[in-house]
Amino acid sequence: MEVYKTKQRELVLSYLKDNNRCMSADEIIAGLRDNGHAVSKTTVYRCLELFSNAGQASKFLNSQGESAVYRYSGGHDSHFHLKCTECNKTVCADCGFINRMQEHFYNHHGFTVSKTHTVIYGLCRDCGRSKGETSE
Amino acid sequence: MEVYKTKQRELVLSYLKDNNRCMSADEIIAGLRDNGHAVSKTTVYRCLELFSNAGQASKFLNSQGESAVYRYSGGHDSHFHLKCTECNKTVCADCGFINRMQEHFYNHHGFTVSKTHTVIYGLCRDCGRSKGETSE
DNA sequence: ATAATTGCAAACACTTTGCACCTGT
DNA sequence: ACAGGTGCAAAGTGTTTGCAATTAT
Numbered sequence: 001m002e003v004y005k006t007k008q009r010e011l012v013l014s015y016l017k018d019n020n021r022c023m024s025a026d027e028i029i030a031g032l033r034d035n036g037h038a039v040s041k042t043t044v045y046r047c048l049e050l051f052s053n054a055g056q057a058s059k060f061l062n063s064q065g066e067s068a069v070y071r072y073s074g075g076h077d078s079h080f081h082l083k084c085t086e087c088n089k090t091v092c093a094d095c096g097f098i099n100r101m102q103e104h105f106y107n108h109h110g111f112t113v114s115k116t117h118t119v120i121y122g123l124c125r126d127c128g129r130s131k132g133e134t135s136e
Numbered sequence: 137m138e139v140y141k142t143k144q145r146e147l148v149l150s151y152l153k154d155n156n157r158c159m160s161a162d163e164i165i166a167g168l169r170d171n172g173h174a175v176s177k178t179t180v181y182r183c184l185e186l187f188s189n190a191g192q193a194s195k196f197l198n199s200q201g202e203s204a205v206y207r208y209s210g211g212h213d214s215h216f217h218l219k220c221t222e223c224n225k226t227v228c229a230d231c232g233f234i235n236r237m238q239e240h241f242y243n244h245h246g247f248t249v250s251k252t253h254t255v256i257y258g259l260c261r262d263c264g265r266s267k268g269e270t271s272e
Numbered sequence: 273a274t275a276a277t278t279g280c281a282a283a284c285a286c287t288t289t290g291c292a293c294c295t296g297t
Numbered sequence: 298a299c300a301g302g303t304g305c306a307a308a309g310t311g312t313t314t315g316c317a318a319t320t321a322t
Binding site: 001002004006008009039040041 | 275276277278279280
């Protein structure tokens with residue numbers, strides 16, 4: 001099976017590249033439509049699956065079981081996502097602690113942490129002030 | 137609104153308590169049915185929502201977007217879940233590194249990590265040997 | 273030419289909701 | 298008695314699949 005280069009695939013990939021943030025399939029479809037490029041739902045899902053397998057995009061799921069979101073990664077991503085379960089904001093953590101985490105989990109648990117698939121849930125600075133972790 | 141104590145709620149909660157692991161709604165329904173206690177799908181979902189909000193159970197989602205899984209937490213849980221994206225096995229990490237993580241994210245990012253909601257994705261020992269993190 | 277891709281509509285799996293009936297207090 | 302809970306069937310999500318038409322090589 002060969003991978004053809006098609007108009008749709010280029011559209012989806014460059015849309016992901018141009019909007020370097022997490023987007024749901026629907027957002028991508030709507031965004032492309034707004035730019036005058038109608039790409040079918042089916043095709044967008046198939047592209048995202050393709051890119052995800054090829055390492056060009058990462059797929060994330062979030063805590064409430066909403067739709068999956070995708071983000072351009074170009075094959076190399078180097079930060080974690082911190083997602084607030086209260087206000088749903090997502091923060092990127094770019095600091096070196098991630099490498100310490102990877103080292104720890106690899107050395108003590110034989111586990112290779114995926115930087116792009118892991119999302120740390122909790123409360124952000126603002127929401128953390130008002131709530132404890134009581135009902136977490 | 138008052139929360140009534142019903143037979144169904146007790147059944148679901150004690151089933152969660154007795155099987156202290158992650159279970160999907162379907163597993164719970166089937167398990168109860170096998171024990172001779174038919175509780176409707178609707179009710180099980182409503183119970184899980186209720187317990188989750190009350191801090192008696194935690195809801196987890198997994199990397200492939202499959203169904204949500206629930207686990208008894210009794211209001212206090214103290215470990216992370218490491219999930220292998222290759223073989224789908226889930227490992228619990230009970231070690232103290234988690235507290236170091238919490239400290240780090242709190243001190244450097246103002247972020248209060250939820251132990252019960254966070255799942256770390258990656259490759260387990262066995263799967264990590266054969267694959268790199270290439271397509272992650 | 274022909275293998276792969278597209279897009280529609282229909283199927284899917286999981287979860288939620290409307291509503292009449294039942295149960296706990 | 299009556300607020301609240303249950304369960305069925307039906308509706309809703311987000312995502313995937315069968316298939317005929319289309320496109321890339």
